[in-house]
Amino acid sequence: MGKGSEPVLMTDEAVAAEPVRKRKLIEVALPLEAINRESAREKSIRHGHPSTLHLWWARRPLAAARAVLFAQLVDDPSSRPDEFPTEELQRKERDRLHALIERLVVWENIRDEKLLAQAHAEILKSTNGNPPPILDPFAGGGTIPLEAQRLGLEAHASDLNPVAVLINKALIEIPPKFRDQPPVFPGLAESEIRDWNGAEGLAADVRAYGPGCATKPSGESATCIRKPRCPMDRKRLSLPGSGLER
Template identity: 40%
Template sequence: MQDKPRLIEVAFPLRQASLASVHEKNVRHGHISTLHIWPARRPLAACRAALLATLLPDPGDPEKRKALLEKIGGSVVKEQVEKKDADGKIISEEKEGLEGGVLAWGRENDPPMDEFRAMIRGFYGDKAPKVMDPFAGGGAIPLEAMRLGCDVTASDLNPVAWFILKCTLDYPRRFAGKQWHLPAFVKEWPDFVE
């Protein structure tokens, strides 16, 4: 790893991270927010943007920096959205959306993420950088760090947060694809309950 300024020290795709985070609040399927209610849950898009900008070096050249920021956050585009108001009239609103980038929900496994993983590993001497979050809470930062290929350590003093971290970060990785048979006494429960 070289001692170069990080991208976050010079620039950050704030508007794109904000737009992606607002959209993410409406996602209900497959999001970690559906695992357990957590009072201060961080948006995954904002965590992904912050981690990418922290782990990647600043290119130095303004044009390369702009291209990197666009690769992370995409472009902000204006869209016409039609919806019905309370009286049943169709009204048209102009909303901002994202085009491209890796911050929007559902893009965490897109090909640009593989490129970012390779860039990060290349910058850190072909090793996974270490990311530690001692007060990880709902687990958004460590989850995004794992998606970027980092070696992650996460903990929390709160036992509920610790268990959420185990269910979000550890158990899916350890038990994915394995089948577990129900014990015999569980199979007998319906007979016992009747």
């Protein structure tokens, strides 16, 4: 409102037309004990955990990210008084959603397709079938976009660190391209009569091609240049997308 201008009053019709923001589950309550327990337990898990892909110093717990993403998108029952008109009904529905989260955060359930489909259905119900895409502009170790993808959401990630970019490509960009595809290693797909679900075909290719790539490079082929004012050799680092070399 500018100086000397009259205040603009909204009519009753305009106020009624304003959409009422629904409170999300995360704004009311979360099963924090279960989330904290499973997040702490992840530190001792190695087999199949993204932390074994590459070291990242600020990696977030997968269980916590999964729970928070779900609770950010799912309505709290108090936001749907037509379905849950009393506090008792709202409490029962909230307890049901909390029980679902408690199952979601358990590491052994990350491949439970029925459970993940149930969680995705709850998200669709609260977003009118059109959940928002999830963007993490500084994705780091890839926890948030990975868990968004696990919940059936469209995930996007970026980072300035080329190591983080490579981690996210390996976690959320490459596997979906080969989802439900058979392996391409010669004769491997024909050797087994089966369906290749999820990333099983890609995993089989990694196991088949991996031994040939197991030898660590010596580093002798690394490109080095001598800095004019410094006698030390420096490795050349190209920053993707910047057009700069350091």
